[in-house]
Structures are given as C-alpha cells and as structure tokens.
Amino acid sequence: MHDVLKNSLVGLTALSDEQWAFVLNHFKSKTTKRNELLLEKGNTCQNIYFVVKGCLRIFLAGDDGQESTRIFIFEGNFGTAFPSFVLRQPSAAAIQSIEASDVLYISYQHFQTLLETIPGWEKMYRIILEKGYIESILRIESLISMDAAERYNILLEKNPKLIQRLSAKIVADYLGISQETLSRLKSRKSPKVGKVRKSEK
Amino acid sequence: MHDVLKNSLVGLTALSDEQWAFVLNHFKSKTTKRNELLLEKGNTCQNIYFVVKGCLRIFLAGDDGQESTRIFIFEGNFGTAFPSFVLRQPSAAAIQSIEASDVLYISYQHFQTLLETIPGWEKMYRIILEKGYIESILRIESLISMDAAERYNILLEKNPKLIQRLSAKIVADYLGISQETLSRLKSRKSPKVGKVRKSEK
DNA sequence: ATCATTTATTGACTTTTGTCAATTTTATTA
C-alpha cells in the first residue's frame, strides 16, 4: 500500500530514499468495511487519509436525517475533515467509507513532524492544498451560479465516473438537491446515462 | 503600505530582516478607483493581491449580465483569481476593486522566486491556503445544506460587517440568490439590521 | 445642493425545487 502513496507523490517533490522511508513510516494502513465510519461528527479529526482503494466521503448530517456530502475522496487522493483537522476543533462533518476500502493515514502530530523535518513535505502539502482549494472554488461557482440541472450536467460531463459509481442518493446530497429532483433530471435530460447497474457489469 | 503587509504576516513565519526586505521588495503597490477592474475575465491572472485598504471582489459574469461573487478580499488579506493564477489559465472570473483601495501585489514569477528562495515563505503561503480552503469548505456546506434564509442569517451572524459594508446587490450575488429575494429576507427576518446608510454614519 | 444614475423595495406571477406517499426496481445477506 505504501508504494501506491509514494508513486502518487513522487512527481510533486524531491525526497531522498531516507526521507521517503521516514515519510512512509509515519503512515499506518487500515482496511475498512462498506459504510464504516472513520470519524463521527463532534469528534476532532486526528488523521489525514490517503485512499489506496475504494472511496470515502465527508458529509454533514442534519437532525432530520438529511445528509449533505462535502467531498468525496477516491483512489490516489488525500482527504480529511479539513476544518476540524487543521483547527483542532470538533468536526461538523463525519467521514465514512462508502465502499470497502484500503486507506493509509497519518496523525496530526506526525503530520506536523513531517512538515517540520522534511522541507519537501511542506511543498507537497502545499500543492495538494492548492488542488483541493481550486476544486472547492469551482464547486462554489457551480453552486452560486447554476441551477440543479446545470450542475448535474456539468458533473456528468466532468466527472461521469462519480455518477456511475455512487448511488443517486449520495450524488444528490453532493449536488445539494433532493433525490427526487435528481431522479427527474436524469429521466428528463439523459435517460440512458446513469449509474451502471451491478447486474449489467 | 509594506509595513501593513509585514505586520499581518510576522506572526505566521520567522524571517530575518534581510529576508523580510527581500520579500517586501517583490511587492509593488497600487491605488485603485472604485469599480476599477484589476483582471478581466479571459485573461490569465498574473498577480496575488494584498489589500491594505478597501475591498476587492472576485466574480463571475454571465452573458445575461448576471454576476456571482466568488469571494471578497478585505483589508489585511490576500486574494487572487486562484484557479487562473495557479494553473496559468485564462480566468473565468474577473477581479474588481469595489471601493477605492490601496493594494500590494506580487507577480506569479516573483511569487515562485519567494517560494524557492525563502523556506519560511512556503510555510506562510501554506497557512494562508489552509485558511482560504477552510473558508471555502464552510461556504460549500452552507450552499448545499441551507436555504437562502439560513445562509443569510448565518452571514448576518458571522460576518455582519460584510452586509453593512457592501451593497445588497453584491451580497445577493455572494449568497447565490436574487436581489429581490435578499430584500424580502431582510424585511421578513430582521427589519432593523441592514446596510448602514452612508447618511447615518 | 441638485440631478442623474444606481440600488432597493414591493407586487404579481412563473418556474424550480422540495416534500410526502405509493410503487417499482435493485441490492444485500441469510
């Protein structure tokens, strides 16, 4: 599993073999079950996760049972309940493994150690932050300037894998619309394109 | 002007006097008029701006004349058309000086120079990125999980100065709602709280 | 200070989206 992590980072920053060993040594591995919670709302997030296989989601849960997905973390990506992790505060969001997944994770303390002792790690983190920040800006733009149909069509165009792979319920949570509205958008605009049924695979 | 910049950064990172001089030397200053455009949509953003006095906004403009404000940059903060600046691509958004403002700015090339030559600068940038990313995550959450009235009330609670200082039109653009809806929210929920008229100051 | 311009408010109406409920389809697991 650690090789996957190294391979995905090796282009971002230049580290010696000793530094790579030091870095990788601070990541623990974990296998999760489908729907397993990695962080409960209200707890302070202690880890950054790197998804080797599978998919996590960070989501908000309202009192009424309604959920809103803040972000997905697919294979080859880092993620955490970011505000909680950085500010060391109880998290408004929970982290859930949507699929049975293999993840690596590093604690806040160890992450700080890497930032302080490996100069290239600061750069790598910065580049990952830039990428995440850009994604979030594009998402804000779609939310403030488009209606549900436009947002869905853009997602379909830019990230069709996401729609195929996840349940419509969760896609709706992510788009900020109800599952019924999403269902109607699908039948209205593109009847043939939707989640690939497992029975068709 | 450069003192304001140094004072706002000095707590984030440890630099020698020589390093501070080197850093500040790479920032140019500029005075802007009200409503002046610092970047037009379609151009690649060349600078990061630091607002000493006044306020900038980064906004999208639709074909129909409708505008959506991505973010505001008030005194003591950095900002840019971030995706364009980082990815070196034409910007979807424009940058406008809402008020007559004093700004400092640094070019992409000079910014890279600072990242490469001043280790503490990488850390400073990372901390600013973390802050911006957290803000954007909270904004996404409000957009996907709250209706217009809730978003407005939260903004009123967390950032009343923003509502007082800016026109309702621009606040509506920022909230992702129409000006009419915002006007109705104001009269419905909190008749006495609104923008402070200049005539009342 | 006045005037022209921009911004804000309000009403009437339309469109979009949400909610509730019933049904069908798909997925999970014993």
Place this chain on the structure above:
DNA sequence: TAATAAAATTGACAAAAGTCAATAAATGAT
C-alpha cells in the same frame, strides 16, 4: 436464491426562489 432491505422512480401538491415591472430611495458626480 429467496427474503428482506435499501434505493430509485413517479405523481400530486406545497414551498421556495426567480422574473418582470413599477416605484421609491439612496448615492455620487457635477
């Protein structure tokens, strides 16, 4: 593979928000 649970779809209706238009208020430039 049957049984059960979960998810998706659809219809009917309600609520939220947008649009258009008219008017009022505030601003800023002379």
